[in-house]
Amino acid sequence: MIHNNIYFKIAATVFFVLFIFSCSKQEVKSDNTQSKQNKRSDSSHTIKLTENQKKVLAGAKKCLEAKFSYDMTMGYYVLTYKDGVNTGSKVFPGGDMDPLEGVCTEVTIRALRWGGICDLQEEIYNDLKANFSDYPMSRWGAKKPDPNIDQRRVPNQMVWFEKHWNVINNDDYQPGDVVAWDMNGDGWGDHIGIVSDALSPEGIPKLIHNFPDPGYVAEEDVLGRWEIIGHYRVK
Numbered sequence: 563m564i565h566n567n568i569y570f571k572i573a574a575t576v577f578f579v580l581f582i583f584s585c586s587k588q589e590v591k592s593d594n595t596q597s598k599q600n601k602r603s604d605s606s607h608t609i610k611l612t613e614n615q616k617k618v619l620a621g622a623k624k625c626l627e628a629k630f631s632y633d634m635t636m637g638y639y640v641l642t643y644k645d646g647v648n649t650g651s652k653v654f655p656g657g658d659m660d661p662l663e664g665v666c667t668e669v670t671i672r673a674l675r676w677g678g679i680c681d682l683q684e685e686i687y688n689d690l691k692a693n694f695s696d697y698p699m700s701r702w703g704a705k706k707p708d709p710n711i712d713q714r715r716v717p718n719q720m721v722w723f724e725k726h727w728n729v730i731n732n733d734d735y736q737p738g739d740v741v742a743w744d745m746n747g748d749g750w751g752d753h754i755g756i757v758s759d760a761l762s763p764e765g766i767p768k769l770i771h772n773f774p775d776p777g778y779v780a781e782e783d784v785l786g787r788w789e790i791i792g793h794y795r796v797k
Contacts, residue, residue, distance in 0.1 A: 609737070611736065611737060612796075614679060614738075614796040614797065615737060615796055616738070617677035617678050617738075618673060618674065618738035618740075618756065618796050619677070619756070619758070619759060620676075620677050621672065621673035621676040621679065622669065622738070622758065623758075624673070625668075625672050625673050625676070625756075625772075626770050626779055628779065629778050629779050630661060630662050630663055630664050630778065630779055631662065631664075631777055632663075632665060632772050632773060632774050632778060633659075633665055634774060636665055638710065638711055639659045639710060639711075640652050641657030641658055641683070641710050642657070643658040643660060643661060644656050644657065646661045648660075654683065654684070655681045655683055655684035655687075655709075656683070656684075657683055657709065658672070664779075665772060666754050666771055666773065667713070667715065667716060667719060668714070668772060669755060669756060669779060671683065671713060673756055679796065682719065683709055686712050686718055686719070687707050687709040687713070689725070690712060691707055696721055697712075697717075697718050698721070701750075716742060716750075716753065717750055717751050719740075719742070719751075719754060720751045720792045723742075723794035724792070724794070726797070727796055728797055729794060730793040730794065730795050731793070735767045735785065736757060736795065737757055738796060739757040739794065740756055740792070740793070740794045741754065741755055741769060741785065741790060741794075742790070742792030742793075743787075743788035743789060743790055743791065743792075744791045751792055753771070753773070754771070755769040755771030755772075755784070756769065756771070757770075758781050760781055762783040766783060766785055766786070767785060768782055768785075769781070769782060769785055
């Protein structure tokens with residue numbers, strides 16, 4: 563009986579030691595995982611952005627504040643607005659549609675304007691005049707540049723960004739980067755947005771974009787929702 567008690571105490575002690583060791587190991591593993599997550603979540607905040615990256619991000623944040631709605635008609639407009647005011651006639655450069663509306667490309671157009679980077683309406687129109695064949699204008703049956711619509715097409719923006727910004731071919735997404743997606747798998751860009759400095763709970767950069775759902779400019783975790791076919795960074 564005495565021997566049985568001794569064996570029982572020894573077994574209980576061994577079990578207790580193993581239990582404590584197991585718990586400690588789990589806590590260390592948990593701490594390491596949390597440390598990695600924190601490190602990943604904090605990574606974008608340690609990136610030293612250039613002044614131009616900061617400008618693009620600031621312009622995108624202004625789009626987020628404006629929260630203009632998605633134009634479900636995706637129609638053609640004569641751009642009569644300038645600085646939020648309807649002039650009643652075509653405006654170039656600086657032309658815009660109703661500032662309360664837009665599609666995905668209005669985010670990049672307005673962000674670069676409001677951030678003081680450039681006017682995509684003027685930039686793309688001038689580049690089209692000089693290098694018409696560089697752009698997929700035959701896709702829309704266009705015979706000449708049109709400053710009302712050319713800069714509002716995702717494939718045209720992609721060509722311009724490829725020519726004038728840095729093309730990024732890795733997963734280093736930094737605030738202010740422009741990302742283009744192919745949503746339907748036809749090889750053409752059909753959505754575009756700007757990388758935010760906000761992160762998802764998993765440490766993935768959020769995007770500032772305008773999409774039918776939710777129907778206005780929002781900051782969302784959509785980086786991997788569709789196939790990425792373009793990633794650009796301001797020089």
